[in-house]
Amino acid sequence: MKNYLKILSFLFFSCFVMPSIAQDNLNNSAQKEQHFIINGLVKERENNQPISNVEVQVFGQPITRTNPLGEFKIKVKKGDELVIKHEDFHTVYYTVINDEDITVEVVSSNIPTEAYYNNQRTAQAYKNALDSVKKYKKIDVEKSLQFATEALAKSRSTQQNAKAYEIIADVYMQWKQYDLSISNYRISLQSKQNNEVVLKLAKAYNLNKNFSQSIQTYLELPVEDLTNLQYIMRFEGLGDAYTNEASYVEASKSYNRALKRAETDSITPKITDLNSKIAKMYMKNGQIEQAQSYFGNSLNLASKENKKRALEETVTVADFQHTNRAYDNEINLRKQALENIIEIENDTVFDNESALTPQKQNYKIGNAYYLQKDFDSAVAYLERSVKEADDKEDLVVKKDAKRKLSEVYSSSGNDEKALETYKEYTEIVEELYIKKEQEIVRAAKFSRDISNKQNRIKSLENERELSESKYQLTLERNKRQQLIIYSLIGGVLLLCILAYLMYKYIKQQRLANNLLALKSLRSQMNPHFIFNALNSVNNFIALNDERTANKYLTDFSFLMRAVLENSEEDFIPLQKEIELLQLYVKLEHFRFQDKFDYTITVDNAININEFKIPPMLLQPYIENAVWHGLRYKKDKGQLNIDLKHVSNNEIAITITDNGIGRERSKALKTPNQKKHNSKGLSNIKKRVAILNNMYKDKIDVFITDLNPKAVDVGTKVKVTIKKD
Numbered sequence: 203m204k205n206y207l208k209i210l211s212f213l214f215f216s217c218f219v220m221p222s223i224a225q226d227n228l229n230n231s232a233q234k235e236q237h238f239i240i241n242g243l244v245k246e247r248e249n250n251q252p253i254s255n256v257e258v259q260v261f262g263q264p265i266t267r268t269n270p271l272g273e274f275k276i277k278v279k280k281g282d283e284l285v286i287k288h289e290d291f292h293t294v295y296y297t298v299i300n301d302e303d304i305t306v307e308v309v310s311s312n313i314p315t316e317a318y319y320n321n322q323r324t325a326q327a328y329k330n331a332l333d334s335v336k337k338y339k340k341i342d343v344e345k346s347l348q349f350a351t352e353a354l355a356k357s358r359s360t361q362q363n364a365k366a367y368e369i370i371a372d373v374y375m376q377w378k379q380y381d382l383s384i385s386n387y388r389i390s391l392q393s394k395q396n397n398e399v400v401l402k403l404a405k406a407y408n409l410n411k412n413f414s415q416s417i418q419t420y421l422e423l424p425v426e427d428l429t430n431l432q433y434i435m436r437f438e439g440l441g442d443a444y445t446n447e448a449s450y451v452e453a454s455k456s457y458n459r460a461l462k463r464a465e466t467d468s469i470t471p472k473i474t475d476l477n478s479k480i481a482k483m484y485m486k487n488g489q490i491e492q493a494q495s496y497f498g499n500s501l502n503l504a505s506k507e508n509k510k511r512a513l514e515e516t517v518t519v520a521d522f523q524h525t526n527r528a529y530d531n532e533i534n535l536r537k538q539a540l541e542n543i544i545e546i547e548n549d550t551v552f553d554n555e556s557a558l559t560p561q562k563q564n565y566k567i568g569n570a571y572y573l574q575k576d577f578d579s580a581v582a583y584l585e586r587s588v589k590e591a592d593d594k595e596d597l598v599v600k601k602d603a604k605r606k607l608s609e610v611y612s613s614s615g616n617d618e619k620a621l622e623t624y625k626e627y628t629e630i631v632e633e634l635y636i637k638k639e640q641e642i643v644r645a646a647k648f649s650r651d652i653s654n655k656q657n658r659i660k661s662l663e664n665e666r667e668l669s670e671s672k673y674q675l676t677l678e679r680n681k682r683q684q685l686i687i688y689s690l691i692g693g694v695l696l697l698c699i700l701a702y703l704m705y706k707y708i709k710q711q712r713l714a715n716n717l718l719a720l721k722s723l724r725s726q727m728n729p730h731f732i733f734n735a736l737n738s739v740n741n742f743i744a745l746n747d748e749r750t751a752n753k754y755l756t757d758f759s760f761l762m763r764a765v766l767e768n769s770e771e772d773f774i775p776l777q778k779e780i781e782l783l784q785l786y787v788k789l790e791h792f793r794f795q796d797k798f799d800y801t802i803t804v805d806n807a808i809n810i811n812e813f814k815i816p817p818m819l820l821q822p823y824i825e826n827a828v829w830h831g832l833r834y835k836k837d838k839g840q841l842n843i844d845l846k847h848v849s850n851n852e853i854a855i856t857i858t859d860n861g862i863g864r865e866r867s868k869a870l871k872t873p874n875q876k877k878h879n880s881k882g883l884s885n886i887k888k889r890v891a892i893l894n895n896m897y898k899d900k901i902d903v904f905i906t907d908l909n910p911k912a913v914d915v916g917t918k919v920k921v922t923i924k925k926d
Contacts, residue, residue, distance in 0.1 A: 237279045238301045244272045244286060247307040252359075257287040271359060328356035335369050339376050346373045364393035371402065380410035397428060401435050408443045416443040430467045434460045438472070441479060450487045457483065474503040474511065478518060485522055497522055513542045517557055520566070529570040536567045554596040561590035561599045569606055577614040584610065597634045604630055754792060761785045765818065772893070773814035776845075776853075780804060783843065786821055790828045798832040798859070800841040807847035813925055816893060816901070822886050823857050823905075823919045831861020831917055834870060839914075848922070855921040858908055863915030900924050 244256045252272025259265045260282045268274045276284070278298045286294040291308040331353035338346040350370045357363045371386035387403040390396070400423055407416035420440045428436060437460035444453035457480045464472040481496035497519045504515035520535035540563050543552075552558050568583035584607045591600035604627035611620035743751050764782055768774045780802070787800050804810065824843070832839040844856045861867075890901050901923055908916030 237277050239275055239277055240298065240301060241303045242268075242274045242276070242284075242306060243304075244268050244274070244288075244306045244308065247309055253288060253290065253308070255288070257285075259285045259287075261285070328353055328362060331356060332366065332369060335373065339369075339373050343373060343377045360393045364390045364396065364399075367393065368396075368399050368402070371399075371406070375402070375406060375409075378409075380406050384410060384412075397423060397432055401432060401439065404439050404443075408439065408446065411446075413443045413447040417447070430463065431469065431472075434464050434467075434469065434472050434476075436460075437463075438476060438479070441476075441483070445479075445483045445486065448486075450483060453483050454480070470503070471507065471511070474500055474507060474515065477503060478515060481522070482518075485525065490526060493522065494526075509542055509546055513539055513546060513558055516542070517563070524566070524570065527573075529574050533567055533570050536563045536570070539563050540567075554594060554598070559590070559594070559596065559599070561587045561594060561596050561603070564590060565599055565603045565606070568603070568610075572606065572610050572613070575613075577610050580610045581607065597630060597637060601627060601630045601634055750792075754789065757785060757789055757792070761789065768817040771817060774817045775811060776808070776813040776815050777810040779815045779817065779820065780810065780845070782817075783820060783824065787824060787841070787843070790824070794828060794833060796838065797835065798828065798839040798841050800843070802843045804845045805847045805853075808845055808853055813853055813923060815923055816889060819886065819889070819901075820855060820857065820921065823921075827857060827859035827861060827917060827919075830867040831859045831863065834862050834867065835860070835914060851925045853923055855923065857919040857921075858916065860908060860912075860914055860916040863907060864917060865915070 242258065243252065244258075245252045252268070252270075254268055254270045254272060256268040256272070256274070257265050258268065258274050258276055260276065260278055263277070266274050266276045278284070280298060280300065282298045284296040284298065286296060286306055286308075288308075294306055294308060296304065296306060331349045334349035335346045335353065338349065347370065350366060350373065353366045353369070354363070357366055367386045367390035371383040371390065374380070374383035374386065383406045384403065387399055387406060390399050391403065400419060404416050404419035404423075407413075407419060417440060420436055420443065423432075423436055425433060425436070437456045441453045441457035441460065444450070444456060457476055461473065461476040461480070464476060477496050477500035481493045481500060484490075484493035484496065501515050501519050504512045516535050516539045520532050520539065523529075523532040523535060539558070540560055543558060543560050543563065546558075547560075564583045564587035568580045568587060571577075571580035571583060584603050587603040588600055588607070591597070591603060604623055608620050608623040608627055611617070611623055761782065764778070764785070768778065768782075784802055787802065791798065791800055820843075824841070827841055832841060839860050842856070842858045844858075846854045846856070848854050862870075886903075890903055893901055901921065903922075904920045906918050906920075908918045
């Protein structure tokens with residue numbers, strides 16, 4: 203690694219220091235002083251407004267100009283004098299003493315220039331446009347978006363940009379275009395982070411039914427950075443999203459945290475809202491008693507606020523009582539609501555979409571009486587609902603009230619009146635159908651208009667980004683062109699060298715790791731083999747066959763010496779492996795003479811001295827054939843080992859046995875044997891994988907059943923070896 207560090211140091215010096223020295227010599231401007239880049243800001247002293255297009259220059263150097271935010275960058279050295287010029291103020295001279303950023307505060311000339319007036323007019327136009335957006339937000343979406351577009355065009359800072367997009371998103375929220383509000387809130391946050399906007403974005407996700415995204419956005423807000431009200435809104439919003447997601451346990455936790463803070467800070471409206479929301483959450487979850495308790499709290503609290511809030515909560519609780527089939531309570535609450543509506547309507551106009559209209563409350567009272575089978579009272583209130591709906595051109599409620607009247611008449615036995623009312627109902631349905639068609643056409647046009655407005659807003663943002671990019675690119679190009687060229691060349695060279703060194707290092711590490719893994723696997727193979735062989739010797743001793751045991755040990759010692767000699771090698775000559783196999787199969791046959799015969803056939807076309815093979819590669823397959831296939835065969839089996847010539851660079855070694863097969867062998871295993879996987883075969887698979895990775899697919903192993911249709915299925919192992 204020390205050599206690598208020396209090489210990198212040399213490359214760094216060659217790529218960055220030497221070109222700089224050469225360039226200085228070419229320009230005949232070798233200096234003892236060192237140049238550096240300083241950042242600056244030019245602004246008015248009186249109102250801290252940045253000034254754009256100010257000329258900043260060092261004598262003999264190109265002119266630099268401030269950007270729309272009053273910022274500039276310039277290459278200088280200690281002692282240089284900056285000349286700062288603009289038609290709106292007297293020229294300023296500034297001497298550079300160090301490399302720190304500078305702020306230049308200027309005083310406007312006595313006679314304001316046209317540029318000054320233009321800046322002032324632009325700022326006022328931006329403010330006026332935003333005020334107009336707020337004015338038309340609730341009454342005319344097209345006008346509000348038109349003024350928002352004008353505000354964006356007049357924006358002169360990222361802060362103004364962020365505010366404009368926030369207000370545009372507010373407009374879309376007002377008109378329930380939640381997907382568009384999400385897009386604009388996100389653009390606003392890209393310009394400037396603002397916790398208030400993040401809360402609005404999370405709410406928009408919730409209203410757009412992106413509940414998981416809403417929850418994630420709320421959770422990403424750091425609690426310690428929030429105001430008391432923002433803290434409450436965060437956990438209230440989380441409760442809303444969890445409730446919509448039917449995660450009632452999490453919703454309860456979030457609502458209660460918000461409620462606890464609201465009670466601590468005595469924020470009465472939020473205490474009322476949260477009691478109502480907790481009640482609704484319990485109602486959705488089927489916990490009626492808890493819902494009843496919290497609705498009682500919310501109704502009591504709302505009655506202490508303004509009349510409209512009390513009315514809203516009264517209607518909400520009445521809906522709950524209807525769901526709970528407490529029709530007497532529902533009727534009393536709705537009658538109370540009707541009295542409050544009459545009082546409030548003098549100051550407030552409810553549109554037909556509101557739940558607080560008298561026609562809807564009369565309809566619901568009539569429906570409650572109908573469910574109690576008090577048909578006379580039901581008729582009275584339903585007829586009032588029809589009259590109110592007719593006066594206010596509310597066809598939806600009028601239709602529902604007529605249909606319900608028909609049902610009431612029918613249930614009370616007045617079939618003639620029921621039929622007459624039903625005909626009136628069908629006429630209203632047809633009228634409503636025509637109206638809905640017209641509304642659909644208007645909605646489509648509304649959607650197209652809004653889409654066009656949003657496209658215009660997006661094009662403005664793209665134009666702004668493009669203009670800013672061009673300006674910055676032009677500003678930096680002249681000052682940094684040489685540095686960029688030399689940096690790129692040096693960086694590419696350095697990266698190439700680093701990549702090459704890393705490649706070599708990784709390759710060496712991989713090779714070392716593979717060699718270590720092979721050594722480890724070989725070290726596992728030898729004890730495994732020795733253990734199995736010693737079991738055979740132990741069997742002969744147990745049978746008091748000392749002569750056979752001694753003869754077996756003699757042959758075994760020859761085999762062990764050969765195995766240990768080859769244990770450090772990745773590959774050995776094929777000839778040696780054949781000799782080891784012959785000796786090993788001889789030992790196995792010596793023990794199981796009555797179980798199998800064997801043949802080892804070597805194709806004469808194979809030059810056994812040219813091919814190399816991993817040591818102990820074939821032994822586990824032969825061991826498996828004998829111990830798990832042939833040993834359990836009722837009659838005498840056959841083991842064949844064939845080495846065949848495939849091509850000058852490839853041979854195929856086939857090990858076949860007509861034993862009981864793999865499936866039956868597994869079935870014969872004892873419970874204790876099933877707990878232990880075959881170490882030999884497992885190690886061979888790992889060794890083959892590592893060797894193929896190191897030597898590019900040198901060895902292939904395929905294991906199949908020899909004769910699937912026979913009683914003794916047998917096993918066939920085919921090992922293909924390629925020459926380097």
